[in-house]
Amino acid sequence: MQLSPNTRQSLAGRLAYPLRQFAAYEPSSGILLVATAMAALAWANVEALPSYAGFWNTELAIRLGDWSLSxxxxxxxDDAVMTVFFLQISLEVKHEFxxxxxxxxxxxxxxxxxxxGGMLxxxxxxxxxxxxxxxxxxWAVPMATDVxxxxxxxxxxxxxxxVGLRALLLALAVIDDIGTILVIALFYSSKIAAGPLLAAGGGLLLVWGMRSAGVRSFLxxxxxxxxxxxAMEKSGVHPTVAGVLLGLMTPLSVPRHRKGRSREAAARIPHLLRSQDTPNWRLKRELATAERGALAPLDIxxxxxxxxxxxxxMPLFALANAGVELxxxxxxxxxxFRIFAGVALGLLVGKPLGILAFAWLAKQLVNASLPAGVSWPAMVGLGLLAGVGFTVAxxxxxxxxxxxSAAVVARLGILAGSLAAAVIGLAIxxxxxxxxSQPGSVRGDRTSTTDSNNHRNEELEA
Structure with a gap:
């Protein structure tokens, strides 16, 4: 029995609907990370299951003639898939700054x-x-926050x-990511090979040239x-740095010629929608042209x-790395035990202590102020949530x-410290x-509950 295209599309839509609903739920990505971490722990510790270490240590090779990468x-x-993760981080960093x-x-x-402070x-x-x-x-393991x-x-x-509390946590995480990227590049790269590093530099120059020449396709x-x-993989510099550099080179503005084409495409769309004979491919093409001119490549x-x-x-990474054989x-x-204690206490105690102490110093020395609606007790809870150092840690x-074998103990410290920080931080x-939220209470340095809610509503409307 052969299904019609419309039937297949309807069936696919019904099957995908629960997934879209789950993705629309804001904590969904965190829930998925927790689920994959628990699956990894079960896989590594249940003897009836196939070997966890044996599976992830399986060699995969790419061969082209005499050349191979295994x-x-x-x-x-860790080296290839996570490069896309760090590309995304660098795009967020550039956007925020x-x-x-x-x-x-x-x-x-x-x-x-x-x-x-939350890193030091x-x-x-x-x-x-x-x-x-x-x-x-x-030493760098407990410094990272899992945003x-x-x-x-x-x-x-x-x-x-x-709103200010969430924005502050995001800003902290972005700066934390910058510190992590620098640490990886400076302290966790092996012996440098000049030839591949020069080749990587040539590739970056090529990207710059394509950008200057107006190459629009992402391919x-x-x-x-x-x-x-x-080239980075062969150079000794950790290859995830390639994702960081490419993200920072991504344009944050829309080329003029693309803006003009976007306006022309947007003007044609209403006519195409009114026409009964417009093929779907034509409408999709015009919509894509309008979108490319409305958004910068970085935003896209x-x-x-x-x-x-x-x-x-991130779930795949958690599945491959969270399987601590207890x-x-x-x-x-x-x-x-010193490794375990250093990691767990670094996340549980060091993160909130460093964040609070350095934020207080900034307030005293340069008159920095907390965001609207954020109080110092809330900063304690925020500091503890920043101590959830799962993926990057x-x-x-x-x-x-x-x-x-020390890696097993360090991972156990990450799981213990992050779990304790999450529970205590949420409770606080x-x-x-x-x-x-009670009437008459004061949030932050200046703002009442009502003012904070009004401020949030104004931002959402804007």
Whole structure:
């Protein structure tokens, strides 16, 4: 029996409807991350299931004649798939600094100070436990915030969350991502090979030339990006840096010629919609032309990559990295407990302590102010949510302890510290926001509950 195109489309729509509904729920990406992490833990610890380590250590090779590239499945995810993750991060970073909440000194100074404190203090706590020996290489593990988890957890508190609190958490996470990118590039790259690094530089010059020449299709850039990634992989610089550089090179403005074509296409669309004989392909082409002229390439990529990053790349990474074999985590072995304590306390204590201390210093030294509707007790809860260091912290663990048993203990510390930070942070924020929502209470430095709600409504209307 052969189904008609309309029937197939209707069936596909009905099957996809629950997925679209789930994706529309703001905490959905965090829920999916939790589910994949739990699946990874079960896979690694249930003997009846196939070997977790055996599967992810399976070698996959690409061969072209005498040339070949062979990596394990785990390394393909960490080195190749995560490059798209860091491309998305760099696009967000560029957007925030050019147009977003970090585009002016007045709005950036407090989250900048808080984020720096949120990176330095966890590192200091980790090194207080592990200043000597091989374990010191894991100093960067507790410095990273998982923005998807943190925002998903914050959204569980509903409409009572002030707009300023969410914006501050996003700004903190963006600056945190910049610090992570710099750490990976400077401290977790192996011995540098000049030839491949020069080839990567040539690829970046090619991308710049295509951009200057007005090349509009994304396909040539994806091909050039793949070549740059390959050169980075061979150079000793961690290949995810390729995604960061390409993201920062993505234009944030729309070329003039594209704006003109967009206006022309937009003017034709009403006529095409009124016509009964307009083929679907023609309407789709005009809509795509209008969209390309209305949005900058950076914005188009941000919107296109976000669902892939949230619902495929990050869950896949969690599945490949969160499978801690609990029986193999011997905390009594020499140095292992110090690694566990340094990571867990770095996230649970270091993050909120650093964020609060440096935010307070910014207020005292440069008269920075908290966003509207944000109080200091709420900052405690926000600092704890920033201590949920899941995805990027696991990524840093794989760089700091490649193939070592210490990585198992560090991952256990990430899971324990992040879980405790999430639970305590949510409890503090729930209580704080509940108190602040009562009539007559004061939020932040200046704003009452009613003023904060009005401020949020005005932003949403704008």
């Amino acid at each position: 990596l394990s499945v785990h390394d393909w995810i 050019a147009r977003g909440s970090l585009s002016s000194w007045h709005t950036a100074v407090l989250p900048l100070a808080a984020a720096v 203090v966890p590192v200091a706590i980790y090194l207080a436990f592990n200043a000597k020996g091989d374990a010191a290489t894991g 998807a988890f943190a925002i998903a957890l914050l959204s569980l508190l509903g409409r009572r969350v002030p 040539p850039y994806w091909l050039a990006g793949a070549a740059i990634w390959l 990529l941000r919107y296109q990559l976000e669902p892939w990053v949230l619902y495929l790349i 029986g193999a985590a011997d905390l009594s072995a020499d140095g292992n 696991l990524f840093l663990t794989s760089l700091a302890f490649p193939g070592q 924020l729930w209580w704080t926001l509940r108190v602040q």
